[in-house]
Amino acid sequence: MFQIIISVIVIALIAALAIASIFYAGEAFTAASTRTNVATLMTQSQQIVAGVAVYKTTTGVELVKDKTWTERIPVDENNALYTERYLHKLPLGVQRLTYGPWELTLNGTVLFIPFKDGSPNAGGRLSAQEIVDICAEVYRLRGATGSYCSTSPDLPTAAAGVYPVTPDNAYEVKGFALAFN
Structure with a gap:
C-alpha cells in the first residue's frame, strides 16, 4: 500500500512539473523561434x-x-543573379513571416524584405506582437544603423522607420530593410 501511495505522489509531481514547464517555457520557445527565423532571413x-x-x-x-x-x-527568377547562376536558389524566406519578392535598392547595398500583410495571396497576417518581436530581433542583430523596420516599401529609409515598434504601430510596418556596405 505504501508503494502505491508513493507511486501516485511521484506521478502527480511529474505531471505538475510537465505542466509548469510547458506553461513557463512556452515563451522561451517562441523567442527562440523568432531568433531562428530572423537569423535565416539575415543569412x-x-x-x-x-x-x-x-x-x-x-x-x-x-x-x-x-x-x-x-x-x-x-530578387526573383528573372533577376540576373539567378539567371546567370550567381545565386543557386532564390531565397525562400520564412513562409510564416514573409511574402512577395525581396528587392535590392540603393546601388545594391540595401535589401527590402516584405512582411506578410494579410492579403489573400499572402496566406495570413503576422500578429502585432510577432512584428514587434521580429523588429526587436533585427535591431538586436544588426543595430539601428544597419537595418530597420520600415513603414513603406517605397521609402525604406531611416526616416520611414518605425522605432520603437509597439503593438500600437506594428501594422504600419511593411517589412524590414537590411543595409550592407
Whole structure:
C-alpha cells in the first residue's frame, strides 16, 4: 500500500512539473523561434548581397545602378543573379513571416524584405506582437544603423522607420530593410 501511495505522489509531481514547464517555457520557445527565423532571413540576405558583389566584380556592371531609392530590383527568377547562376536558389524566406519578392535598392547595398500583410495571396497576417518581436530581433542583430523596420516599401529609409515598434504601430510596418556596405 505504501508503494502505491508513493507511486501516485511521484506521478502527480511529474505531471505538475510537465505542466509548469510547458506553461513557463512556452515563451522561451517562441523567442527562440523568432531568433531562428530572423537569423535565416539575415543569412539569405547576405547570400544575395554577396551575389551582387560577385556579379559586379565579374561583369563590371552594377546590378542596381541608381544610388537612390527609386530603382528597386526584385530578387526573383528573372533577376540576373539567378539567371546567370550567381545565386543557386532564390531565397525562400520564412513562409510564416514573409511574402512577395525581396528587392535590392540603393546601388545594391540595401535589401527590402516584405512582411506578410494579410492579403489573400499572402496566406495570413503576422500578429502585432510577432512584428514587434521580429523588429526587436533585427535591431538586436544588426543595430539601428544597419537595418530597420520600415513603414513603406517605397521609402525604406531611416526616416520611414518605425522605432520603437509597439503593438500600437506594428501594422504600419511593411517589412524590414537590411543595409550592407
